[in-house]
Amino acid sequence: MFFDNWEMKEFLSRFKFKRNKSGFIGVERECFLVFPDGNLAPKSEEFLLSLDDKRWTYELSACQVESRTKPHKDLSSLKLELLENDNAGQNNAKKLGLVLIHQEIGDENMPLNVYPDSRYIKIVETISRDRLVSACRVAGTHLHIGVKNIRRAIEIYNLLVAHLNKLCDLGDHSNGERLRLYKTMAINWNPVVYDNEKHFFEIAKKQGFVDNPRNCWHLIRISIHGTVELRMFGATDKIDEIIYWTSFVKSLINASGISI
Numbered sequence: 001m002f003f004d005n006w007e008m009k010e011f012l013s014r015f016k017f018k019r020n021k022s023g024f025i026g027v028e029r030e031c032f033l034v035f036p037d038g039n040l041a042p043k044s045e046e047f048l049l050s051l052d053d054k055r056w057t058y059e060l061s062a063c064q065v066e067s068r069t070k071p072h073k074d075l076s077s078l079k080l081e082l083l084e085n086d087n088a089g090q091n092n093a094k095k096l097g098l099v100l101i102h103q104e105i106g107d108e109n110m111p112l113n114v115y116p117d118s119r120y121i122k123i124v125e126t127i128s129r130d131r132l133v134s135a136c137r138v139a140g141t142h143l144h145i146g147v148k149n150i151r152r153a154i155e156i157y158n159l160l161v162a163h164l165n166k167l168c169d170l171g172d173h174s175n176g177e178r179l180r181l182y183k184t185m186a187i188n189w190n191p192v193v194y195d196n197e198k199h200f201f202e203i204a205k206k207q208g209f210v211d212n213p214r215n216c217w218h219l220i221r222i223s224i225h226g227t228v229e230l231r232m233f234g235a236t237d238k239i240d241e242i243i244y245w246t247s248f249v250k251s252l253i254n255a256s257g258i259s260i
Contacts (some may be wrong), residue, residue, distance in 0.1 A: 008201040011210050012150055014260040017226035021146035023260040024071035025246050026227070030139040030235060032063055032106055033101045040106055041098055042113035051092040055085055060120045061136035062113035063106065065089070071146055075243055082239045087250070104178040104234035119214075127185075134185040138178050139235040139244055141171070143249060144227035147260055151187050153222045154194050158247070159256050160220050160228065161191045168219070171233030172243060179219075186217030193225060 033041040042062035056067050067085040072078035093100045112132060114120050124132055144147045147153040160167070167181060183189045194200040198220070204210040212215075213224050223229040233245055253260055 007210075008198060011201050011204060011213075012197060013240045014213055014224050015150060015153070015222065015226055016224060017147060017149050017153070021071050021226065022148040022152075024073050024142040024146040025075075025250075026071040026146075027069045027078065027082060027242060027246070028066055028142040028144070029068075029082070029102070029242070030059055030064055030066045031089070031100050031102045031139070032100050032139060033065060033093065036097065036099070040110045043096065043098060044115055047096060047098070049093060050096060051088065053088060057087065058115040058117065059139075060114055060123065061106070061110075062115050063111060063136065065100075071144070075246060078246065079239055079243050080215060082242060084208075086239065102139075102235045102237040104139050104236075105174050105181065106139070107134075108137070110136060112136055131185050134181040138181045138185065140178065140182075140231060141233040141235060141245070142235065143230045143246060144223060145230075145249070145253075145260065146227050150197055150200075150222075152258070152260065153226075153228055154196070154200060155258050156228045156253060156260060157191070157220060157222055158173060158193050159253065159258060160230065161193055163252055164191065164219065164232070167230065167249075168232045170248065173234045173236065179232065182231075188217055189219055191218040191220040215252040 033043050033047060035041045035063065040063040044058050044062045044065050047065055048056060048058060056065055059066050067089055069078060069081045069085065089100050114124050145156065147156055172179065192203050194203065204213065209216040219232045221229050230249065
């Protein structure tokens with residue numbers, strides 16, 4: 001029992017909640033790199049070296065890059081940073097003779113080059129080709145909602161899990177194909193309602209993400225960044241649509257009476 005309590009405390013300590021960022025929203029936005037002929041380009045390493053912007057990072061597929069915003073309380077400032085990121089990324093891609101596209105599914109015969117990150121290389125070594133293809137082909141938009149502590153995170157997480165199907169429909173641009181591929185890649189995609197912190201810990205042990213919460217692939221998850229993360233929204237080139245998704249999620253939370 002003592003060991004279990006120690007292990008649970010160790011697990012929960014990995015989540016870095018920030019009271020001063022409670023209620024703030026951040027966005028991660030995945031996109032594909034494309035050659036002028038329309039073929040996907042495994043050029044993420046070259047793109048990131050050229051851009052040299054900490055708001056941009058890599059994904060598993062070398063054909064993808066991701067932009068990230070800071071957490072924002074005000075949606076107008078969130079929109080502004082999304083626009084700034086998009087302009088910087090498009091200009092850098094153009095300089096390299098490439099194009100950035102915000103589509104949620106890559107071609108079936110796309111290159112399967114993986115970004116040279118040790119975590120991703122280990123993942124590729126343990127999954128089937130079908131799962132690798134699915135992982136490379138999907139691109140999405142992730143929303144992060146800042147929360148002040150684990151108990152509040154579980155409350156908001158459980159609330160949003162109850163609306164999972166509605167949120168999946170809201171962010172779908174491919175008649176469900178992106179989510180089908182995501183579920184092929186992420187076997188444990190389905191978020192579980194947590195009774196409390198101990199139940200969260202037990203699920204993490206059962207599903208294999210207790211040592212590294214980043215290996216939780218639920219469509220809604222509690223993130224190590226101290227946020228509740230929504231991963232079901234597809235890629236879109238319309239920034240106003242991302243703002244709408246964010247407003248919709250906030251309205252669900254506000255209507256519940258849960259304070260963030």
